[in-house]
Amino acid sequence: MTKGRAIILCVDKRTMIDFFKRIKIRAKLLLAFGSIILLSVLLTVYAFVSIARIIALENLKEESEKLSINLERIELAAKEFIFEGYKSKGFQEDEKSEILDRYALALNGANENLKSISENKYLSDTETRKTVRALFESSVISQSFRETSDLLKRRGFKDYGLEGSLRNAIHKIENSSFTYDRAEMLTLRRHEKDFFLRKDLKYQLEFNKAIIAFSTNLKSKGNEELLGLLNNYQNEFNQVVEIEKEIGLIDKEGKKGQLFAKLQEVRTAIENIQKKVHEITEQQIAQSRIWLIVIFFIQFNAALLLALTYSNALTSVIKEIRTTMRLLANGVFPNPLKVHSEEEIGQTKTAINHFLERLKCAISFAEKLGSGKLSANYDERFGGDVFAQALLHMQSKLSEADAIQSKINWNNEGIARFNDVLKNDSEDLLILADKILKSLVLFMNANQAALYIINREEKCLERISTYAYGKKRFSEEKIDLEVGLIGQCVKEKGTIYLKEIPADYVKITSGLGEATPRNVMIVPLKIRGEVNGVLEMASFDFFEKHHIAFAEKITENIASIVANSQTAMQTKRLLEESKVKAEDLALQEEELRQSAEELEATQEEMNRQHAEMEQEITNLKSKLKKYEGRMVEEGLPESVAV
Numbered sequence: 001m002t003k004g005r006a007i008i009l010c011v012d013k014r015t016m017i018d019f020f021k022r023i024k025i026r027a028k029l030l031l032a033f034g035s036i037i038l039l040s041v042l043l044t045v046y047a048f049v050s051i052a053r054i055i056a057l058e059n060l061k062e063e064s065e066k067l068s069i070n071l072e073r074i075e076l077a078a079k080e081f082i083f084e085g086y087k088s089k090g091f092q093e094d095e096k097s098e099i100l101d102r103y104a105l106a107l108n109g110a111n112e113n114l115k116s117i118s119e120n121k122y123l124s125d126t127e128t129r130k131t132v133r134a135l136f137e138s139s140v141i142s143q144s145f146r147e148t149s150d151l152l153k154r155r156g157f158k159d160y161g162l163e164g165s166l167r168n169a170i171h172k173i174e175n176s177s178f179t180y181d182r183a184e185m186l187t188l189r190r191h192e193k194d195f196f197l198r199k200d201l202k203y204q205l206e207f208n209k210a211i212i213a214f215s216t217n218l219k220s221k222g223n224e225e226l227l228g229l230l231n232n233y234q235n236e237f238n239q240v241v242e243i244e245k246e247i248g249l250i251d252k253e254g255k256k257g258q259l260f261a262k263l264q265e266v267r268t269a270i271e272n273i274q275k276k277v278h279e280i281t282e283q284q285i286a287q288s289r290i291w292l293i294v295i296f297f298i299q300f301n302a303a304l305l306l307a308l309t310y311s312n313a314l315t316s317v318i319k320e321i322r323t324t325m326r327l328l329a330n331g332v333f334p335n336p337l338k339v340h341s342e343e344e345i346g347q348t349k350t351a352i353n354h355f356l357e358r359l360k361c362a363i364s365f366a367e368k369l370g371s372g373k374l375s376a377n378y379d380e381r382f383g384g385d386v387f388a389q390a391l392l393h394m395q396s397k398l399s400e401a402d403a404i405q406s407k408i409n410w411n412n413e414g415i416a417r418f419n420d421v422l423k424n425d426s427e428d429l430l431i432l433a434d435k436i437l438k439s440l441v442l443f444m445n446a447n448q449a450a451l452y453i454i455n456r457e458e459k460c461l462e463r464i465s466t467y468a469y470g471k472k473r474f475s476e477e478k479i480d481l482e483v484g485l486i487g488q489c490v491k492e493k494g495t496i497y498l499k500e501i502p503a504d505y506v507k508i509t510s511g512l513g514e515a516t517p518r519n520v521m522i523v524p525l526k527i528r529g530e531v532n533g534v535l536e537m538a539s540f541d542f543f544e545k546h547h548i549a550f551a552e553k554i555t556e557n558i559a560s561i562v563a564n565s566q567t568a569m570q571t572k573r574l575l576e577e578s579k580v581k582a583e584d585l586a587l588q589e590e591e592l593r594q595s596a597e598e599l600e601a602t603q604e605e606m607n608r609q610h611a612e613m614e615q616e617i618t619n620l621k622s623k624l625k626k627y628e629g630r631m632v633e634e635g636l637p638e639s640v641a642v
Helices: 002-022 024-085 089-094 097-120 126-136 140-155 161-174 182-198 204-220 224-247 254-329 342-370 385-420 427-444 483-493 544-632
Strands: 446-455 460-467 479-482 495-499 517-528 528-538
Touching: 024 140, 024 254, 097 126, 097 140, 126 254, 140 161, 140 224, 140 254, 140 544, 161 182, 161 224, 182 204, 182 224, 204 224, 224 254, 254 342, 385 427, 385 544, 427 446, 427 460, 427 528, 427 544, 460 483, 479 483, 483 495, 483 517, 483 528, 517 544, 528 544
Parallel strands: none
Antiparallel strands: 446 460, 446 528, 460 479, 495 517, 517 528
């Protein structure tokens, strides 16, 4: 019996293996990956659920911590209000206080925390949920605090409430005009202050004893009015004492003691809630982690088992295909694979054989392209596959690159040609302009060309060279800077290119005469952002982009030559003017020198004549003295002598 069962199991196992082999690879892969995906989905779903639970539990824990903090704030605000806050002017007048606002805010926050905790579905402990709900619905703290607040409002402070009435009664006695023993009054005030400071009832007894003694003294003097004021003072003080006892002389008595006791009860309940919440949270988080680990290991082992099973089923076929692909990778075309079935493996082998045929065709086409046969045709059988599209795209790119290279070669040839022309920039500008236009028209296969430079003094464009239809046209023309396309080009400082100009389009003004070309290209001669001239070309063929770019490049060199020529001409003119001025200055200097010499000679002559005249005068005076002496000696009268 056991042997027969073993045979049956063996047959069933072989049957299952044969059935597995007959299953298509797609079905095998779908089964394998479907199992893994299913496990992954289960793990992911449980992970999301666990994460959501953990987040909710963390929120529950956070709410319990916030509840504890809000309770601390409630207790702190209550104590601060009872001990000092009620004394504020705002509370005594309008029952408004910043402390009361903080108390209300904390109380509302605590109620929100209790509500959130009670509504959390992960709070599984029934007793804890009941406790939270009871605390949320209870108003014992707010009621007790409100009663205490009302008593404190009645008690008052300074000029408000019963304490205000007490102070008023004291002031009536102190401000009265009656005569009394001031020491007795000071004793009463001391007992009063001791009670307020120490909250001890013995000071009330002492106060009342002192009142009796003080009253007996006043009765003996018959001072009934002052006695009435004293009785009023006693009544007011005893009322303050009574309300103080109702509020609570110490923290454990009166309304104050009841409030603090309720707060302590709530604190104990909240601590128990917080402790329970922490226990539930930690337990749920630990449980979620354990289940995540268990599911992960189940998924990992199942995936490993499926991977090993299906990999063994596909290994033999993959080895055969791998051998073929390895030969192909090493640059050796393998023999076509033998196809024995029509399932996925057979289809894969057929596809590989088809790929090898396509690859041979692609290599042949690539060799043709490599040898320079850019017009070669691809095998029409494989014209739509990826290899064909890539190679045809490469053929197109090579053709484009060849065209671009042709344009680059054309551009380089033109630059070299014009460098030969422009290197003789020492020649006369008009001669150089003629050479430039001739070379440019012939090289660009244009029909007409003209070159203008700006005359700054006359504020116009002056044509210095014209070339048309293979001959040089000698003509001189000046165009206003604001007129026509040429003026527009100067104004905009950019190239103007017009296509298909109609013959009767008379609004377009061209500097080339009456004939209107089909294509007009006007390029400014710019240097350092300034326009110093215009190149105008016309053709019956279209100018392409590389023609325009070449013309713009050449005009930069032409602009530089024109600027240098204009600078040289201006320098030459300035030198000539300077030479003429220097000669005029030298002539004027010579004339001034001669005039100075003549003046000097005249001055010397005048000095000589002046010296001669002085000498002659001296001689005459000497002769006169001698004559007078002789006349005196001869005895002639002085008048006669004179």
